[in-house]
Amino acid sequence: MAKEIREWAVAIFIAIVVIAVIRMFLFVTFAVDGLSMDPTLEDGDRVVVNKFIYDIGEVEQDDVVVFESGQDSAYVKRIIGVPGDTVEMKDKTVYLNGEPLQEDYVTHRGESYMDNFTLSDLGVEGEVIPEGHYLVLGDNRPISRDSRDFGLITEASIIGEVQLRFWPLNEIAIDF
Structure with missing residues (x-):
């Protein structure tokens, strides 16, 4: 009996x-709080965040990431601009490197607290996003607190990429 208890222990x-080890270095779960990524991710959704993906690859435009905001808890947003990109918004359309960005995931196009912006409006010196920085926006633009509010995020603040929604069970998804 003692041997069996020891084996179980x-x-x-x-x-x-x-x-x-998995939670520390590889993956972590995150609960979406708020509607800023609606309809892609909704309030209460639970997701798995890959923490090591950017150790072996690059942050890319359109990645959905979780990052430390430096203000509140962690945020989940979409990468819109990467280092070397120019980004601006005119008439509710985002222009990436001078071309309109096709954003099928954005469905809420109502009034926003900042419909038009340039990188200089966000406090960026120069015309391009500097190395180690990224521009993030929520998919629900009218209510999202994102780079329009707090500026660019740093690579060091990124926790990882959202790779799986596992809750609610009827909406399990892998690709965002």
Whole structure:
């Protein structure tokens, strides 16, 4: 009996260590709070964030990321501009490097607190996004707190890329 208890204790300890390593270095779950990414992600959705993806690859335009805002809790937003890009918004259309961005995920195009902006409006010196910085916007533009509110985010603030919505169960999704 003592041997069986010891075996169970070792198995439980190993499982706890494996879970801790996975959560620390590889993946973390995140609860979406608010409607700023609606309809892509809704309030209460639970997602899995890949923490190591940017250790082996680059942050790309259109990635949905979780990052530390420096103000409140972590935010989930979409990468719109990467280093070297020019970005501006005119008449509710985002222009990336001078071309209108096709944003099928944006469905809420009502009045926004900042319909038009340029990089200089966001406090960027120069005409392009500098190295190590990214412009993020929520998919629900009228209510999203994003780069229009707090400026560019740094690469160091990015926790990881959203790769899986697992809650609610009837809306499990992999690609955003």
